[in-house]
Amino acid sequence: MDPYTRWTLTEVLSIREVGLVATFTLERLADGSLVSVVAVGPQDRARLRAELIEGFARLSPESRFSRFLMAMPRLTSEQLRRLVDTVDDRDHVALGLELAESGTPIGLGRFVRDSVVPTSADVAVTVADEWQGKGAGTILIRALAAAAKKRGVRHFTALVLADNLASLAMLRAVGRVTRCEHGGGAADMTVEL
Numbered sequence: 001m002d003p004y005t006r007w008t009l010t011e012v013l014s015i016r017e018v019g020l021v022a023t024f025t026l027e028r029l030a031d032g033s034l035v036s037v038v039a040v041g042p043q044d045r046a047r048l049r050a051e052l053i054e055g056f057a058r059l060s061p062e063s064r065f066s067r068f069l070m071a072m073p074r075l076t077s078e079q080l081r082r083l084v085d086t087v088d089d090r091d092h093v094a095l096g097l098e099l100a101e102s103g104t105p106i107g108l109g110r111f112v113r114d115s116v117v118p119t120s121a122d123v124a125v126t127v128a129d130e131w132q133g134k135g136a137g138t139i140l141i142r143a144l145a146a147a148a149k150k151r152g153v154r155h156f157t158a159l160v161l162a163d164n165l166a167s168l169a170m171l172r173a174v175g176r177v178t179r180c181e182h183g184g185g186a187a188d189m190t191v192e193l
């Protein structure tokens with residue numbers, strides 16, 4: 001049986017070159033597309049910034065509202081700074097999702113550790129509109145949860161629109177979710193990892 005057809009393919013390729021080991025994790029979306037989760041380190045900030053600006057420009061107003069809980073005609077320079085300049089792979093971890101063949105970015109997720117409760121981190125995931133509903137968000141949240149646990153994070157928190165059912169279902173993929181209505185149509189989610 002072709003393993004590609006039934007199971008998620010996780011293929012680890014190790015490139016040993018001047019002591020460097022690179023790891024690629026390949027997964028399949030529901031439509032069969034092969035995607036890869038990529039870590040975004042501090043050294044990748046310039047690329048992250050460019051991809052964020054481009055990806056945001058293509059995002060529908062509804063997805064922007066769901067992600068930022070307000071109408072967002074553009075990303076401000078302060079928002080860009082917070083989304084890019086503090087990525088450090090320890091307290092602010094960002095992971096991208098790319099089409100394996102072309103390297104086209106289709107999603108981005110991140111968690112930012114709470115400065116008061118270091119075992120808790122705020123999580124957010126965005127998938128490009130045309131790729132939503134195919135399992136991309138679930139792949140990203142699972143990869144984020146694995147990275148979080150390795151870094152001592154035990155809870156994810158997320159403030160989401162109360163009717164964002166995709167987000168709620170995605171969060172449930174990585175742990176028990178408790179939900180607290182926030183008012184103004186939003187809800188605070190806490191996920192036990």
Ligand SMILES: CC(C)(COP(=O)(O)OP(=O)(O)OC[C@H]1O[C@@H](n2cnc3c(N)ncnc32)[C@H](O)[C@@H]1OP(=O)(O)O)[C@@H](O)C(=O)NCCC(=O)NCCS
Nearest residue numbers: 066067125126127132133134135136137138165166167169
């Ligand atoms: C929320 C979001 C990240 C989910 O990513 P996605 O790739 O669309 O989600 P998936 O395809 O992995 O599906 C995740 C779950 O949501 C469910 N789902 C997907 N779209 C749905 C919809 N429109 N309504 C209800 N449930 C939906 C799926 O069935 C799946 O649940 P299951 O595992 O129980 O079957 C994505 O929709 C998105 O980017 N939305 C805009 C930004 C946003 O809201 N971000 C959330 C901030 S945390």
